[in-house]
Amino acid sequence: MNPANPDDAFNSELSRRRFLRxxxxxxxxxxxxxxxxxxxxxxxxxxxxxxxxxxxxFVQISDSHIxxxxxxxxDVTKTFQGAIDLVNSLPAxxxxxxxxxxxxxxxxxxxxxxxxxxxxxxxxxxxxVLPGEHDSTDDTGxxxxxxFGAGTQGDGWFSFDHRGAHFVGLVNTINLQxxxxxxxxxxxxxxxxxxxVSSETPLVVFSHMPLFAMYPAWGWGTDDSTAALSHMRRFxxxxxxxxxVHQLMKKVEGNITFHTAAGTAxxxxxxxxxxxxxxxxxPAGQLHQALGIRQAHLVPxxxxxxLTDQDLP
Amino acid sequence: MSVPFxxxxxxxxxxxxxxxxxxxxxxGATHAGTKAAAATTTQAAPTAHAHAEAxxxxxxxxxxxxxxxxxxxxxxxxxxxxxxxxxxxWTNTDEEPHSVVSSEEPMRSPTLAGKANTFSHTxxxxxxxxxxxxxxxxxxxxxxxxx
Numbered sequence: 001m002n003p004a005n006p007d008d009a010f011n012s013e014l015s016r017r018r019f020l021r022x023x024x025x026x027x028x029x030x031x032x033x034x035x036x037x038x039x040x041x042x043x044x045x046x047x048x049x050x051x052x053x054x055x056x057x058f059v060q061i062s063d064s065h066i067x068x069x070x071x072x073x074x075d076v077t078k079t080f081q082g083a084i085d086l087v088n089s090l091p092a093x094x095x096x097x098x099x100x101x102x103x104x105x106x107x108x109x110x111x112x113x114x115x116x117x118x119x120x121x122x123x124x125x126x127x128x129v130l131p132g133e134h135d136s137t138d139d140t141g142x143x144x145x146x147x148f149g150a151g152t153q154g155d156g157w158f159s160f161d162h163r164g165a166h167f168v169g170l171v172n173t174i175n176l177q178x179x180x181x182x183x184x185x186x187x188x189x190x191x192x193x194x195x196x197v198s199s200e201t202p203l204v205v206f207s208h209m210p211l212f213a214m215y216p217a218w219g220w221g222t223d224d225s226t227a228a229l230s231h232m233r234r235f236x237x238x239x240x241x242x243x244x245v246h247q248l249m250k251k252v253e254g255n256i257t258f259h260t261a262a263g264t265a266x267x268x269x270x271x272x273x274x275x276x277x278x279x280x281x282x283p284a285g286q287l288h289q290a291l292g293i294r295q296a297h298l299v300p301x302x303x304x305x306x307l308t309d310q311d312l313p
Numbered sequence: 314m315s316v317p318f319x320x321x322x323x324x325x326x327x328x329x330x331x332x333x334x335x336x337x338x339x340x341g342a343t344h345a346g347t348k349a350a351a352a353t354t355t356q357a358a359p360t361a362h363a364h365a366e367a368x369x370x371x372x373x374x375x376x377x378x379x380x381x382x383x384x385x386x387x388x389x390x391x392x393x394x395x396x397x398x399x400x401x402x403w404t405n406t407d408e409e410p411h412s413v414v415s416s417e418e419p420m421r422s423p424t425l426a427g428k429a430n431t432f433s434h435t436x437x438x439x440x441x442x443x444x445x446x447x448x449x450x451x452x453x454x455x456x457x458x459x460x
Contacts, residue, residue: 134448
């Protein structure tokens with residue numbers, strides 16, 4: 001397949017089969033191609049000083065939960081390795097890989113060290129990491145930042161420009177009371193960070209917990225996300241990629257498109273399906289279809305960010 | 314102090330939001346024999362920003378005990394009452410890890426799981442203290458401390 005043409009990839013027989021296989025699973029996972037609103041400098045940026053967005057791809061992986069032991073996945077290290085191998089086998093080397101949190105299950109030094117070593121084997125230009133609540137709950141993320149805090153600010157948030165797009169990583173897993181939480185300091189930082197970015201610039205935001213109200217009864221939302229999103233409304237296109245919920249879901253709110261991601265450890269129930277978000281034990285042989293990686297493709301002048309979710313082989 | 318009012322308002326918001334999400338996010342897919350593709354919602358529902366209180370913790374009468382069991386993603390009993398100076402102990406019986414944190418009392422347990430599944434805290438001053446699980450923040454409990 002031609003990685004520069006996501007529609008071809010999506011319509012290919014391979015993808016169609018994968019689509020059907022996904023659809024046969026519990027209902028969340030599917031290959032998705034997205035046009036998250038008008039994204040390109042061609043349409044919005046004519047005559048503007050915005051840098052021209054270039055064609056490139058990156059990969060999102062999430063929720064590896066190293067240290068988890070349970071029937072839902074008897075070997076989370078093996079499935080995480082499977083995800084890394086899948087990334088390393090992609091025809092186009094991703095410019096970077098972002099892990100959107102819950103690296104570990106218990107945030108021990110050994111687990112952080114293991115994840116860091118495994119991530120270092122990724123064939124990519126850079127690895128970016130956000131904490132999940134499993135990585136940051138017992139010490140407000142201090143151990144996490146010892147391993148992964150270099151080059152980040154505050155509790156571990158970050159931003160960078162890459163080939164004409166602007167990327168932001170937000171931390172919403174510390175000091176939780178009902179839902180995810182960003183906090184005043186991070187919100188002030190975000191406002192200042194985005195002020196420097198032109199509205200024509202494609203904006204991609206990473207977080208662990210959803211920035212939309214996916215299912216507040218299970219904490220699947222962020223209590224102060226409205227303030228964060230208010231700083232993003234002026235952009236032509238915003239894509240928010242999060243983890244935490246171990247399943248795929250898409251939601252569109254105006255110029256902002258949210259995509260939750262599959263994990264590499266185990267599936268969680270669909271919102272409200274059962275009393276609590278407990279790891280789901282699937283019948284033998286079905287686990288890999290509930291796990292996966294996400295390739296994101298920035299295609300200027302066309303669809304903008306195109307996502308392809310691949311399950312583990 | 315407006316805390317009780319904001320909590321009540323937050324609860325109402327949470328219930329409303331919850332119902333909306335239940336309709337949009339789940340649709341009929343959850344119970345369908347053949348599951349549909351990725352659940353997709355396109356309407357602009359407001360993002361929840363409620364500091365909601367879980368109904369279980371707030372509405373149930375406080376039980377006089379110093380032992381709380383964490384079972385099936387719930388603090389049981391969700392509301393307890395003790396005398397000042399009492400040490401309260403939480404025991405996690407779930408396979409999943411949980412913790413006990415509070416913004417109203419300087420209390421933050423380590424992650425409770427496996428053999429290290431208990432946490433104790435002594436409440437010195439009378440008052441009502443809300444707490445939650447730091448990993449699953451929708452899990453709530455209260456400790457009512459009497460003189």
